[in-house]
Amino acid sequence: MADTLRRLASTAPYSLLQDKLESWYKDYHLISCDQNLNRCCELVELTSKIQGQLFTILNLTAREGGHYAGVETLKSRLLPWLGSCFTMASSGVTSNTSLNLIQESMEKEKKIRELSQSHEHEIQKMESQLNSTRYQLDSVKQELEDAQFELDDTKNKSATTLLATEDEILQLKAELQAACDQADLYKRKVDVLDDYERQIRMLKEEVSFLTAEKSLLQDRLTRSRSPSPLPRRSRSPSPLLRSDSPTRAQLTNSSRHARLVSRFSDLYTTERLEAQSLLRRYIEDLEMVQRIIFIATVESFHAAKMAFRQFKLRVRKTLSPTHMGPESLDDAVVDYIVRNLDLYDVQSSVNEVISAMNVNPKISFPPEIDFILIGSFIREVCRVAFSMQTLEPPLDLAFTTDGELYSDSKYRRSFDSEYTAPLVAYHVWPTLMEGDTVIVKGEAVTKRGALWSPRRSRSRSSSPLRSRTGSPCRTLGSSRSRSPSPGRLSPSRL
Template identity: 75%
Template sequence: MADTLRRLTNTSSFSVLQDKLDSWHKDYHVISCDQNLNRCCELIELTAKIQGQLFAILNLTAAEGGHYAGVDTLKTRLLPWLGTCFSMARPSVTDDTSLQLIQDSVEKDRKIKELSFSHESDMQKMETQLCSTRLQLDSVRAELIDAKNELDETKSKSATTLLATEDEILQLKADLRSAHEQVEIYKRKLDALDDYERQIRLLRDEVSYLSTEKAMLQERLVRSRSPSPLLRPSRSSSPVRSESPTRAQLTNSSRHARLVSRFSDLYAVERLEAQSLLRRYIADLQMVQKIIFIAVVESFKIAKLAYRQFKLRVRKTLSTSHFGPESLEDAAVDYIVRNLDLYDVQASVNDVINAMNVDPHISFPPEVDFVLISTLIREACRVAFAMQTLESPLDLAFASDGELYNDSRYRRSYDSEFTAPLVMYHVWPALMEGNNVIVKGEALTRRSAPWTRSRSRSRSASPVRSRSLSPTRSLVFNGKRSLSPDRLTTSCL
């Protein structure tokens, strides 16, 4: 008996029965009716097995007690329980209660069916969503494949484009360069248009100013012709007429600032453009910078000479008809300021190019011409001519190779030797107003003597000599070649 009881304890049959009851209670409303009945039958079978083992233990226990041991217990407890189990038990519920139980059972069955139907509908919805998600995934995959194909086509087209010939690339670069040049030309035209508009506004102001002055002069003329001695003022004693400023004096400060700014723009814009053009034909950067420096210096020389000649012609023209409060000199300067467009800048450009053709300090390839930098020369001539109309004319500082470096006039170029005391050559001239430096120039300083290279070069071997027959580089008067611009300047003075 002890072994049977130990085996029943070790198998934990009652704990297994309790676990199955708990699991059935949790899943009762979810599983179907057949599954509930199967669970119930399984529990009954398990209970019957346990009862069989308990009856075996009961039999063994009664046998161990002898014939008369345990009789009272069997009579008082087992036999009445067996009698109540095998007898027909009368139902303890009424008909109404039975009906209510049936209705509850039907209601539970209906709820179970509703839950199963909702579960099936939810499953169908989930399957539908799953199908739509799969379709979307397929469409995304198709789009990804199309994008990959387009990327492959783009790669192939790019590879085909990169296989362009070198001639085509060079042609495109040339077209781009010409387009940039056209853009620069258009920009200059726009600047010129702005200048014209400014001049128109100034001319309108001048017209109004002159009309007012004319009215005042007519009024004074009428007063001078009247017989009253009180209304006949003396010309020499009138303080108003002797102190009235001209237009050149009124605009002197604004023109001074504008011309200084334009001179700085020549260094920053036109100089770099001319340098880039010359570097296409001359590999030596020092020679390119020397050419530009000499071009600017010669432009100022020629422009000053042209200004003096133009001023002499204006004075000669105004001397016969001039009258007014200002002097003849002021009237001539005022006329030149009003009519700067009458300056023949192209003639000055030609004179500068001719002077550069005979300059022994520079060389140039024979297949090209100094007309290549005519834009820089033209702008420098215009600026120099306009600077002569100021009350204190602006001029370039005197410069010579090998001079002592002056920090107040020049700044060293980036490739200079900053401890060298002498100037190898000048990159850009300094702008002066009397003895005052307005704009600093630029110079290159070296420790080696600057005249070593120039002395070693034979003047007759210079390529410039072979280009003296160019029609644009020589001035011919009556079949004879004219003097150089420097000699012409000396002879005129």
């Protein structure tokens, strides 16, 4: 009995019961009806357990020392009945176990209260932080509204000040468009005028050619009507007529001369820059790239001249047995070549130029590329050079050599030149000559310290055409490895 009483006193079940009652009272209006019923049942169970423990102690006390008859009745009937009634819900649980459960329940309730208090404290802290954040957000919104108001005000002021400027811009755009339209109109008129002038020149050439033919036919008609003591030869025209009668090639020489000179200038301004950009992808040295293009141009002229000589010999050999026209044989050959420039085997000249450049000691290139990279540029230069040989006199390139004295009449300095240097370091573009007259200036780079390079005593070719060219960019080995390519001649075109 003493142990049971001690445990009951140490667990303090009445204080726990009071706490539960106060907690239930605080939460009564906040929780649901089911939760209130559960709280009430829990308190009833706890009260019944405490009363059961008290009746147990009472029963033990009555057994130990009662002397009255009522005590015997209480001991025999009331106390066991009361103890059994109040402990009916936990008949299988001993008193010690019930007290332990009560103690554990009290400890859990205490922990729950502590956790609830800490949780409420954290909630209050978070609410305070949230309130401060909301205050900051409100202040930021207010600042944003103020900035937006200022921005709108500035925008309105700027819009009012820019209205006049926009009107001026629109007016200037309209004037610019009108000026562009007028310039396009003038350009079209100029193009039409150029076409008219070109047609007039062609018509004048045709008229002069027809006039010459008319006079020739009239002379021949007069000679055929006049009696002659000597028998006429049917296939031998007069030498005087051959020398005086102009051919179509001679009549169009000036127009072809201007066209070819213009084409030579286009090669410098367009095709040369394209070839230079292609080579710069693989060769970083600009000087080496310019040397390669210059040597390719000089070699193309030499190959085209050699091909023209061979082609002219073949045409002369083909036309000489049947020639009987009023013009000379040379004029007929040139006229035929002018009318059949498509028979020129330009690919053979391109291959010859590339072969000569591969053995040239003045230029170098990476092993992964080939000079076929600039094959289109070489092809166009060969075509122009071949057509220039049909002129009278033919156009050719001036003699050049590294270290020569710079001449303002033949060259213009490159942008990276030293303008006080008297000698040419290397050439960028050759000079076009007609005899001893400069037609188109070349381009050269002058630098101090350029060594004088004497003219070679040996030449690759002893022909007059080769002596006029005098290209210093070829070597003796390259001339030995090259064989001239004869032009293709179709008998059906003769």
